[in-house]
Amino acid sequence: MLRVQLCKRRGDFTLDVDFVAPVPGVTALFGRSGCGKSTLISLIAGLMTADTGRVQIGDDTLLDTDRGLDVDARHRRIGMVFQDPRLFPHLSVLGNLQYGARRVPRGTPAPIGFDDVVSLLGLGGLTGRRPHELSGGEKQRVALGRALLAQPRLLLLDEPLASLDLARREDLLPYFERLRDAFAIPIVYVSHQFDEVLRLATRVILIDDGRVRVDGDIATVSRHPMLRAIVGPDAVGAVMAGVVERSDDAGLTVIRVGDAELLVDEPAQLGQRIQIQVLARDVIVADSRPTGLSVRNVVAARVVSVTPDVGRAVLVELDIGRTSTLLARITERASQELGLAPDRQVWALIKAVSLRGHVFSAPRH
């Protein structure tokens, strides 16, 4: 368990946070640029000094300003991957990978093997190269491998994809998913891209203006009003756990979520446990089962609540069985005309194509 309680003042800005991150698993520190995420991560790594606070991993205290205890960053054994890869330009890829590995103190358990890291991150063909001969994505993979081989007890990833273009980001994300599932190292992942958080995190800590605003699992945070305030209303939606059941005769993937089956236009492995995000703006509510529509997913649902949302819209929470709930954003007028109120039975309509790109493999831990 990682316990963090830190306070740092810089000019007008005050960072004051307190949270516990479960181990293992990926905890995302999410917030807009300038909210204090990077400062926070530097403080945890020990690269910056906190005014007051404590940092603990398991039973080891790394910082306790009350007791005057402050373990130097080099002894914290916290692996870090920065926004820019920060590879050592005068060393080969191999030299970079071995840099931390050679400095692991004697007697430290070293569960992470060189060959495992090389194959997991696909570094086999790169070891003889120099950093300036690598692409941006390759550099970040090497940086990740270098951090892992120092046998860290915690991995801090500070927007590791921020310096890459969209296509490279897509290439690199699967490596982070594999890393998450392969090693039992707790990971703190800083990002201001909610889709990255969705794909990787098991727990999300929303930070705004130097403070923790929301702290919960991905399903809770993805529907939280605070998320709307930070990333805008379009990112709000339900994230639900599901299983890939089969593919139908039209080639669509059938995913079981709650009591419902959702058709998705995206290939997936049978039996795979997934998380699916259904954005509130993509859900239509009907009072009777419609016919003659192109929509593929028509799901029986029960209204749980209707709450005011942005502008003239309301957010309707819909129970689709087995504690799975959808969110639908519709206009206030539509809600009145349908007479939506708690316990009302309705139908939720979701286009199969709108779910493309919103299905992620579930974390193993």
Next chain:
Amino acid sequence: MLTPAESEALTLSLSVAARSVAFNLPVAILVAWLLTRTRFAGRTVFDAFVHLPLVLPPVVVGYLLLLLFGIRGPIGSWLYDAFGIQLAFTSTGAALATAVMSFPLVVRSIRISLEALDRGLEDAARTLGAGPFDRFFSITLPLIAPGILAGAVTAFAAGLGEFGAVITFASNIPGETRTLPLALYTALQTPDGDAMAARLALISFSLGIAGLLVAEFLSRRLRRLIGR
């Protein structure tokens, strides 16, 4: 091809310049590091002091060295009594005077590369378990090597021609402190010395060109080596 006196002056010049660089580098690296990486009271005064040889007449530097390191100077007498080392009027003294004169150039060159160095690399090394000395020798030093090399080459080239400080502190002793510029000066003072002066000037000229070419070659190799 060269007369004994000429080759003596040439070898002596090379040796004095090389030793001046050897004196210079460790101290210059330390001072450049202090000036870029630390904040201490009197830093500005210290910075000005380091640059003093650039603005003082070389003769004044030689004179100050004589006061400090001369046989009766506070440091000079201690060195002589404790270790039997005499600096004034020796080739080692000539190297010291040369080193002091080129010191600001070396510090400047190293400082520029230290300032250009991405501190993030040192932070990365720190999270990978490297202590301060380890970081300095494994990351900082190799990456500022081009700056160190540039400083060393400049100091070596400037050292070949140092005149004022050397003649004041170490005098003009044949075979001991009579370097190329001093030999040239002596030749000019001698009747019928014009031909020799011209030959010495030519030697200095060739040496300078060769030095520049070697420096360019080395710096290219080094940059490739550290992946820049």
